Amino acid sequence: MNRRGAVRTLLYIAGGTLVLPACFRQSGAPSIALQKLSVSEAEEQLLAELAETLFPTTDTPGGKELLLHLFVLKMVDDCHGPEDQRAFSDGLSAFIQWSHGKLGHSFTLAAPNEQVALVEAIQTRADDDIAKFYAMFKQRAIQGYLNSQYVMTNLVKYELIPGRYNGYFPVEKD
Template sequence: MKRRDALRSLALLTGGLVLVPSCDFSKEDILDAYQNLQITPSLKQLLADIADSIIPSGNIKGAADISVQDFILVMVNDCIEEEGQKTFMNGLNGFEDYSKKTAGSSFGKLDQKQKESLILTGLSTEEESQKEIRDFLRMTKRFTTQGFMMSEYIQTQVKPYSLIPGEYKGDVLIADIKTERING
């Protein structure tokens, strides 16, 4: 009886070892959070790099520091129609090739000035062959700015949101009032 169990185990182990080389473990997993988009971790990191090039960190945190790429993907997944999602995905998938063709290197290996120049070139291109890259970058720029300005970090630490215009001070001279100019 024990010999049969040993032979069965040996047969299963041999069969498993024969099948292992045919398995492809190199393919990246697709993130399940975005039902309408086929996003892999490397594409998400590329989007984070693009967003961080649009709003880099300096005196305040940058776009990648507050995970604006998650906001971008949620907005594209939930709020953009199917044709726009297709354009976004084609642009995101083709952005590395565009970077290699235009700048001569992959986007992650470029320095900040080259990244900014590449994005500006992509935004201003009028070539019909680069339409998906241009539309992808426009959508990414719009959602990066929106997600950054609406983030908890900006609304609580940089420019705290106030529900009412300000507190009431009854006896203040007009000459002493200093207004904040947030938009100009």
């Protein structure tokens, strides 16, 4: 996806309420306007890494390019209640601390294989703050991925106008 496409996707994600991201903003603020969540620029970068860990760039775009982390933030900010938002924020803080302890440095700076190993470790955790945060992030990232313009037009195509219905469509044998 080219930059223009990425910017358009971002606009679709966030409507008219955002400030375009820049790589070296150094403002400390997140790149989209959030009403309820309080997220720093560093946390946003970490979430971008997490999105990229879940959806790495292969021959198709990854989580960062598809701005899945911003989609997650937008959805948690607008579509979840205060309880979920608190759980998300608490879980994010806990994740930052815990991952730093495990890695000796920030998750953002970790090598991809370290990031994957860490995320796989979360998936086996009990139902604590980190697990709740991760589950919310992953569920929304998956939604954002499947509903992204790139995926809907290139990989799992969405038809706005099917113009047909067949109730006896043969299933292809594997």
